[in-house]
Amino acid sequence: MPFTPFHFGPGIVAKACAPHRFWLSTFVAANVLIDLEVLYYLHHGEAPVHRYLHTYIGGVAMGLVAAFGMFAVTVLLIRCLSVDSRWMQEQRSVPKGKLLRESMFAGLLGGVSHVLLDSLMHHDMNPLWPFAQGNALAGTIEVGTLHGALGLTGFFGVILWLFLR
């Protein structure tokens, strides 16, 4: 959907619960990558706008792309920047394999949760492609209710994050 920030709520809650180990940047990147598909088809006026990236396979793929991309950026920052911030020290103290696993977890959570949440409201999706056509979950929750719930999740996630800091 074009309202990508609504998807960030669950990620903000996860970040509040595990501030040093949950990669919110990867979670957000996975969600943005998936919705580039919608922007592309909206721009070209072609329906349906939810195609391959709005399937569980597409979501997992974009989650992994985001995970490897953010991991690569982090490793580059650790190696190339001479600034020695607390964040840099934390990242340097963690083995690279663990950093990659953390990034992959956030990317996969972002990708799969995006497809699941979108499938609750978009009738043009085929989330189980290529194994099944159609979207049985579409319309199970009213769009305004879903947006409200996700907005509140994000809001309370920020409050929780600030409170736990």
Ligand SMILES: [Zn+2]
């Ligand atoms: Zn979407």
